[in-house]
Amino acid sequence: MIQMNRKSSYAVAFLILYVVLKAGQPSQAQTSSPQAKLSVHWEELTGADFREAIKRSQGTCLLPIGILEKHGPHMPLGSDLLNARYAALHAAEQQYAVVFPEYYFGQISEARHEPGTVAYSRDLQLALLQATTDEMARNGCKKVLIVNGHGGNVSLLPYFAQSQLDKPHDYVVYLFNQRSPTSGGPKKKTTIDEHAGESETSKMMIVRPDLLHQDRATSESGADQHRLNLPDGVYTGIWWYARFPDHYAGDGAAANRELGEYQMRWWVDSVGKVIAAIKADDVSLKLQNEFYEKSTHPLDTQQ
Template identity: 25%
Template sequence: MYLADETWPDLGAYFDEESLAIVPLGSTEQHGPHLPEGTDHMIAEALAHEAAERTGYLCTPTINVGVSPHHRQFHGTMWVDAPVFRDYVESFSRNLTYHGIDRIVYVNAHGGNVEHLQEVGRRLHETETAYAIEWMWDESIPDLVDDLFTQNGPHGGPKETAMIMHIARDLVHDDRLEDARDGGLVDMEDGDYRIHGARTFYDAADNTDNGVLGDQTDATPEKGTELFEAASDQLVKLCDWLDDQPFEDLMPEPHVHERER
């Protein structure tokens, strides 16, 4: 069920029976010369809609702009400051709880959002408002990603390229895959990410001239389909697991002093 397509009486019927919402989040940022800037939010939206269709759980509209200032040197990248993003996500999450939602799955496809979504989840958990968890699609299927790609790369690499080949084939510039590989950083071990234990970079442009990592020529639509189906399965299982948990079991443990009484 997609929230924006429904009428309020029909949504009321959902809230009478269910208390889980799926929220897709991504970014609008550079993904190299071969992928659209909407890559992350397109992946999140496609996975969230697939899970909602398969389960019947409520899916909200997609959050398209995330925490992406580390890609700012490349044309068109959009971002919001991290505190603004956290407050915004927390605010609309509390809005969902007003209607009866008490558990939320943030379907995330942008690494820059991870720690901020986890912080929002912590806030909602601490106040016993809701149980909200961040889910990153590739982290749900790490073995498959490793099996499919020799040089994956965390940004604009073959896994994201393959996923967009599956989701929006016409938006991938096949004629630029070699340029993406040759103008980026193929092997992460070749990058100077840390010196004497300190992280030495702030922006993507510090590590790669064209903004991407990995070997994009290793991507195929077939691999994208395999990734999409496997990640969707994991998301469906997560939603079903979360829906089955008693709310009180999801809330914080009491202080040890209270437990000792």
């Protein structure tokens, strides 16, 4: 057996420790490469790193959309975007994608009577969204996934995606409109669970609990006021105001972290799966191009 003095045994111990620690870390070459530390936040990347990010994401970019509107008596005005960005950013960490900065510019005419609502005109909503996805695509985002966090956008966004067929675009707009699972998870306490209700408040408990005022959650009623009775199948714009004039639909006091964790995990995982599917999708753009070409001469389309 080799005898060592105290000094040299310290040196050997130090060397072993160094090797063990080093093995657990990325090599120098990896840490200095831009890919190893690429942020998913568009605004945090340098120009050179942005180019790398687009390559690494296979041109897949996320546009989380929210709104500025009252969320019951207890939630912040920006709740929808805060929640949607949490889901999008965590999903993009799992399945690398570039996430566009804060976008608050959707449909919210129905909350114009409440403080803090920012409601752009119909024309501007569509023009700004088109300009945004066009600019994303010009920068290499050939697959744009809109992650919607706002109930008032559920008609606007499918219309926007559908209307991409009106003239040729060299990119595809995808939309993920769902924010909560339809089944499973902890049992819910409330039956009406919409705007600022049990689910949305529970998610905020995970995202920004510091912004919640749970002591105020029962200071207004989120009950359905049933002020308009029209036959099923008839739609009119005042329906939401008729039912929930205080911009509260449900009971945020029923919220709990367990439900928030379950729903947020579901949202993050779902967006992650959508990103993976979109990266693998080589059909949509091909069909879009075929469609655009054929639509320039419809009389030649076989009947």
